[in-house]
Amino acid sequence: MSRYSPAEIEANWRKAWDEAGIFRAGNDPAKPKYYVLEMFPYPSGRIHMGHVRNYTMGDVIARHKLATGHNVLHPMGWDAFGMPAENAAMASGGHPKDWTYQNIADMRAQMKPLGLSIDWSREFATCDPEYYGQQQALFLDMLEAGLVYRKNAVVNWDPVDMTVLANEQVENGRGWRSGAEVERRELTQWFFAISDMAEELLEALDTLDDWPAKVRLMQENWIGKSRGLQFAFGLNEGPDGFDRIEVYTTRPDTLMGASFVGISPDHPLAKQLEKDDAELAAFNAECRKGGTTEEALEKAEKRGYNTGLTVRHPFDTAWELPVYVANFILMDYGTGAIFGVPAHDQRDFDFATKYALPIIPAFLPSEDADPQLNAPYVPPKTEPVHYVSTIAGDTWQTGAEAIEATIAFCEQNGVGQGVTKYRLRDWGLSRQRYWGCPIPVVHCDACGVVPEKKENLPIRLPDDVTFDVPGNPLDRHPTWRNAPCPKCGADARRETDTMDTFVDSSWYFIRFTAPHADTPTDIAAAEYWMNVDQYIGGVEHAILHLLYSRFFARAIHITGHLPKSASEPFNALFTQGMVTHEIYQTRDENGRPVYHLPEDVQDGKLADGTPVQIVPSAKMSKSKKNVVDPIGIIDAYGADTARWFVLSDSPPERDVEWTAAGAEAAFKHLSRVWRIASEIAASDAPGTSEADEALLREMHKAIHDVTGGVESFGFNAAIARLYAFTGVLAKSEAGAQAKRAAARTLAQLMAPMTPHLAEEMWQMLGGEGLVAVAPWPVADPAMMQDDTITLPVQINGKRRTEIQVPQEMAKDEVEKIALATDAVQRALEGAQPKKVIVVPGRIVNVVI
């Protein structure tokens, strides 16, 4: 072989690794264990560049840990339940199960050529009955432990298709298929009691030192701990059973600025009033239109309905405030009722202006400010605030102090209590869909909701279902619903809701430690392998998936399936950026966007010449069709080129926009490395000891820098360093023996990124065994020292010249040399410098 041909070498080395079994993870107590995991993929059918990037990063870590003597667990599986399989079934008439398993087979076949160091013996899919049956067992244990319960919650309801829609299926408030205006409808659903753990989930964030600070911050804000006052306004002449309106506020210090009380359209009082008030009923119905997302609710136009009722201010019972029903108040937050303070809140100000309500300042920025303030006033963070109508004393206080003082004052006067609340809501897991894990309960007329018996698990999905009409096929199935009550044996009905797919992905990382156990976990295996030492995935999962997984690890501990030590499941987290791509769209006759694959677009036009609109780069997603297929790259250049390219072009935590241009360059570089290695292997040229030493010095520097890069997710910097070292090696005048040693080291350093090429080089250069398991090279600091260094010399912080000095030269010697330079002498004009700063090994700054 006379040139680099990955097609020939890559398959051979994958076979060699396979036969040596080096990626099989056994429980070897002699070695430190290391569990590296990338977020498992959804089996869409094709791997894309995001997968290649994600799994290559994890593979670099896994291979590096293997070479540093760790017992490595690096598994792979499939997050296989979810809507796309049902959508495919609806679109083309197949079955979600066939579609999913075919996609898994396809993707596995596309993934294997990447040469990932995965222990494939642990592979599973979440739609395997062996997996979801254990998930059902976990659910039953959680039910028994009081971690699951039922309550009403709203869903997006499509009134034409008569079906529940996911948020993604709601476009501008309308159903994506029917185009009908979506309504919010209440259903009884299952919930995980995650909010009971809010405080613990919040506090434990502080222990996650190796998580990105931004993820911890996002989770902290999501949990949203707040301190406030809960109290009631007395209601004048309310309907029977309603004599007060309970409110929660984080700004009790603004209580004297209240000008109205608002309640949610779903508040019990609103629901009572609408029975006798057709206009209110119409208003409430209007409010219930549109999707359920927080974004939609927050951005909707703020509207209110005056109920005509009034409440009494708790500190002045003669002071009456009107009661409005308002569309921006959510029943899920606090008590579903608020008081509005237009003087100190933009939203309340807008509302008060619209409905001509009074604007009453509760405090002023200073004593001489205009008391007839009619614009929202937000107090500065640092200046004290003066109460106009003080209730806690006529004192100057800052915001947080004012709030605490007001709470204390209110408690002393019998107006409510100080309360800690969390924004975090319980996790609704019920889905009115087929392709998910069935919720293992039975509804019995006599016994109510009854958990299935564990010996009846798994409750399997029926195969004979159709998707020709909208709605959940489990509901329509002729017999599947029929089941005996596990308690009394009478004829009863199975629950037809399935679980949110986030449940599937909240414990798969534990299942990998014993994927074939006949209980949810194997305690010994979990104890050995957990926690995940390094978890890697997209930042889009920063909140939901990661928070749910943290909750589940605790729940699994509580139900006895996991040691306490593993209740924070991911020791270290790395959130990689996404692979983005431009979006190409045209419009259909109704003006709706139609998306096109990059491979179908040439020079901004479709094959038939229709120009496409180019939407700026965004996250690759199937729905937007801005997806690039990496298989073409692998076929043309080999897996090592694809791996090298996705690592080299962008810092791992940042988004990378896919471009085809770099792949060719990566291939050229790997070809060059191969050529250099084969030339060195064939050479027996002598060299000078000076050149040998210089090469050795560069080698140790490269070991140091590349190792540091690999260990700190600086893959792009590590690769830049490898480019530089390759250049040094190519130009070196060192002897063949020294060059062979340097080239073997190069192979080792490249092995995590380009494992096939590295094995080939290692073999050519006389390395022993597989480079994948050869001990990782160690940099010797003594071998990295240069004799002299270059120091920049600044004048007043601007670089003017540089000096060459010995590495260890004393500060005052360096100062003398710097001051003697022409540039400094010219600038000084005979005067003395005000100050000279010498940072050893770094810089000299002369201040004039």
Place this chain on the structure above:
RNA sequence: GCCCAAGUGGCGGAAUGGUAGACGCAGGGGAUUCAAAAUCCCCCGCCGCAAGGCGUGCCGGUUCGAGUCCGGCCUUGGGUACCA
């Protein structure tokens, strides 16, 4: 709307508060070749003949020194609880 990030040459990007632009791509010039491919060498932020000046989204601040730290904006991206 709210929460969290990011912004540096033509492009991807580098830089423990210490020489801004490493490394790579694209581009320009040269060597080799009958010619090409491949390969190798050199140049390459902007303005300027030069001396020099200006430069890390914008405005201000801290510092001997700021891409980096602080305050305020702008733009783009992610999340927003039923996309995964």
